[in-house]
Amino acid sequence: MKTQENHPEPSNPLGIDGVEFIEYATAEPLALGAVLETMGFVQVGRHRSREVVLYRQGDMNVVVNADADSWSSTDAEHGATSLTAIALRVRNAGEAYQHALDRGAWAIPTRAGAMELNIPGVHGAGDSVIYFVERYPDFSIYDVDFKLADAARAHPPALAGLHFFGVVQAIRRDRSAEWIDFYQQLMNFQPLPSGTGFGILPRGTMLASPCGKFCLQLVEPPEGTDDVHWDEELIRVGFGTPDVASAMALLAERGVTFVDRPPVQPSEKGALTQMFRGSVNFELVASPALN
Template identity: 65%
Template sequence: MTVQEHNPEPSNPLGIDGIEFIEYATARPMMLGALLEQMGFVATARHRSREVTLYRQGSMNVIVNADPAALPQSETDLQSTVISAIALRVRDADAAYRHAIHMGAWAIQTRAGVMELNIPGVHGVGDSILYFVDRVRDFSIYDVDFKPIPHVDPHPPALAGMHFFGVVQTIGRDRSPEWIDFYQQLMSFRPLPEGHFFGVLPKGILLESPCHSFYLQLVEPPEGAAGLQWEEQLVRVGIGAPDVLDAVRQLQQRGIVFIDREPAQSSEKGALTQLYKGGISFELVVSHPEKTA
């Protein structure tokens, strides 16, 4: 097998090549870990110095961060689980970071401890972070910061061919132009034509990554939602599957509950899990990723 390297192009100045990991911050890591295992993920490694666990399946990496410094600071959010970071795989993390800062992004304060990698990142929506991670050949950040869990396959296969498809972000009323500009200017995401959607939840605006491998969905509050608590934040991970209904069947056998009523009823286009404790849900979307050799 050869490794295909993706060099930066004019339409992809940061050299983005997919999602490296999604990070959740939670005060209930055991509960979230159990849910991830139901979703087919396997705990493969633990951080060397913090209460952080790496879960994997196929090409997907999910980090569960229970370190007190990473948890939501609001008293009302102490029991919630939030998507605290998206790490973008890039050809050169330092170059991607410098480009984003040059285009107006706000740098985050480094959180690296002794003998830990300093992963460059910028502020995203709410309290979230957008990290830039080098992924060259066989080396990865996990080789430095994490210790493998003994007797566990470090690269468990994906259930039903599942893979990252995107992330849903809620935004404020009439804030779509600002967020489109943010992702377009900083990272060259491209808004899809109005009315172009995937899955079973046709809402908001879709932005396609410059590497064409994942999407961001921006959703404003619905009409007549004046009393609805609506914050700007990352709210849901979208997972692609070649055969959604087969993935739904396999996940249901593992105890995952899907919404079975319109308009989010499971179909060949997509499916939506129930809202689990802590505000967690997952969305399935039909997707056939390109195979690379």
């Protein structure tokens, strides 16, 4: 009889099931929307009462928030574009929220107005928020707060198999252990072995979600850059694709340009888009192992 090893499934106390949406706060929603459209996203909805727009492709949702009254990011208030929130799909949003609070997370004040859905969330890096969303398989959060496009346009296919691979977070020097503990205690993210890297920017500590569907990358400032200003914040979204070269070709046809100079040169492992207005870029990552 063939030997069978016992490898228990990673603990997933919150029933995390991937990323529901990521959110940008911006004073330039049309410009950012145009950038997202070159990346294959389609505008599929507008908020019923706020200046907030929903973009989608495949299973990915991106919220562009130009409602200054709801911003918590000081960068956004000064006209920049900031990555301000990650919403996680969970089994029960209320239970996930309480679980996080019980383990030391800081609650954020509710921002829901009249006739709006209240999405529970806690403070993340810098001014960012981690939301917990349970309404995603059938009836969704967007059915409440957004005026959605017709069914034929509401679910555009993903370009080149793009999907959320992960989010990169800048942290201050020697703070990796604290942030690893934060994500382990709250949601049972687990650090991958030292030296594990994906894409063309492997520097940093990789944390895998308990559902195995996405990663977080913690990046400290490089050595010898003590005079460089380095905030703790979310800085970049990574999109997984089964074929980086094919994805690059399709995106290039749509007007996306990629960084092509040492040490950040495209390869079969990944590619990095040029920076938009000094604050937004995206990473392509070959990711068959995590999806």
